[in-house]
Amino acid sequence: MSETTFETAVVTGAGRGFGRAIAAALVAGGTRVVGVAREEGELRAVRDLLGEGFTAVVGDATDEGLVRDVIREYRPGLLVLNAGATPHMAPLQEHTWETFSRNWHVDTRHVFLWSRAALVEPLAPGSVVVAMSSGAALAGSPLSGGYASAKQAIRYIRGYAAEESERGGLGIRFVALLPQLTPATGLGSVGVAGYAARQGVDPDTFVEGLEPILSPEQVAKAVVHVAGDSSSASEYRVSGAGLRPLG
Numbered sequence: 101m102s103e104t105t106f107e108t109a110v111v112t113g114a115g116r117g118f119g120r121a122i123a124a125a126l127v128a129g130g131t132r133v134v135g136v137a138r139e140e141g142e143l144r145a146v147r148d149l150l151g152e153g154f155t156a157v158v159g160d161a162t163d164e165g166l167v168r169d170v171i172r173e174y175r176p177g178l179l180v181l182n183a184g185a186t187p188h189m190a191p192l193q194e195h196t197w198e199t200f201s202r203n204w205h206v207d208t209r210h211v212f213l214w215s216r217a218a219l220v221e222p223l224a225p226g227s228v229v230v231a232m233s234s235g236a237a238l239a240g241s242p243l244s245g246g247y248a249s250a251k252q253a254i255r256y257i258r259g260y261a262a263e264e265s266e267r268g269g270l271g272i273r274f275v276a277l278l279p280q281l282t283p284a285t286g287l288g289s290v291g292v293a294g295y296a297a298r299q300g301v302d303p304d305t306f307v308e309g310l311e312p313i314l315s316p317e318q319v320a321k322a323v324v325h326v327a328g329d330s331s332s333a334s335e336y337r338v339s340g341a342g343l344r345p346l347g
């Protein structure tokens with residue numbers, strides 16, 4: 101089975117966590133990566149680590165103007181829509197609408213904008229869009245406000261976009277990844293702390309129930325695999341135990 105290598109990829113949320121690992125794996129494979137995030141210092145550190153193969157774009161991935169400018173300037177063959185807000189961890193009655201809807205305004209909005217731009221520009225035939233959903237879309241996330249539903253909406257957007265690509269003969273593939281909760285990133289460790297406290301156990305004890313722990317490098321490997329294999333499925337769960345197609 102031959103895997104496609106992309107000349108240029110855009111990775112949103114490339115400053116840390118999964119996004120940084122995804123950028124590193126793509127650069128190691130010979131792809132030039134344009135990494136988008138808001139914190140300049142983190143992007144600078146990634147650039148120091150990865151060298152010239154990494155271009156930092158400091159900005160908000162939910163900014164429609166930035167989406168258009170980045171796509172037109174870099175013409176990526178691969179979009180990895182990974183940026184995500186850290187959910188406010190609290191039971192429903194302790195949420196405001198603002199905290200409850202946080203992930204809709206970042207995660208979902210950015211997947212909507214970049215997916216729409218991929219279709220409208222459009223990206224070249226053979227291009228791939230990988231959107232980061234979450235295992236929470238299947239299981240729910242009762243302490244994370246609207247997180248699970250925001251990630252479920254991303255699955256719908258992926259499906260709608262794939263259908264439009266097909267109808268328009270655009271040849272753009274849309275794939276969603278649903279990673280398992282992991283303490284290996286800042287966002288994941290906030291989730292772990294919240295659910296551990298709810299169960300009345302310490303985070304280390306809670307984490308034992310998540311073993312084998314999913315690492316950012318495994319997520320990166322999964323992204324490279326699903327992006328490069330045109331015979332791959334449309335949606336995957338990824339856990340410490342590996343990559344599994346959904347359905």
Ligand SMILES: NC(=O)c1ccc[n+]([C@@H]2O[C@H](COP(=O)([O-])OP(=O)(O)OC[C@H]3O[C@@H](n4cnc5c(N)ncnc54)[C@H](OP(=O)(O)O)[C@@H]3O)[C@@H](O)[C@H]2O)c1
Nearest residue numbers: 113115117118137138139160161183184281282285287288
């Ligand atoms: N870790 C887990 O357990 C887990 C499980 C399932 C799914 N996921 C999903 O995987 C993705 C990555 O999560 P992670 O754990 O790696 O989180 P993380 O370590 O907190 O990294 C999130 C990244 O997204 C960026 N970001 C957030 N808002 C942004 C915005 N408006 N514009 C541009 N960049 C933005 C952050 O940079 P700035 O703040 O500098 O902008 C950061 O680089 C998220 O979509 C998350 O929901 C994570």
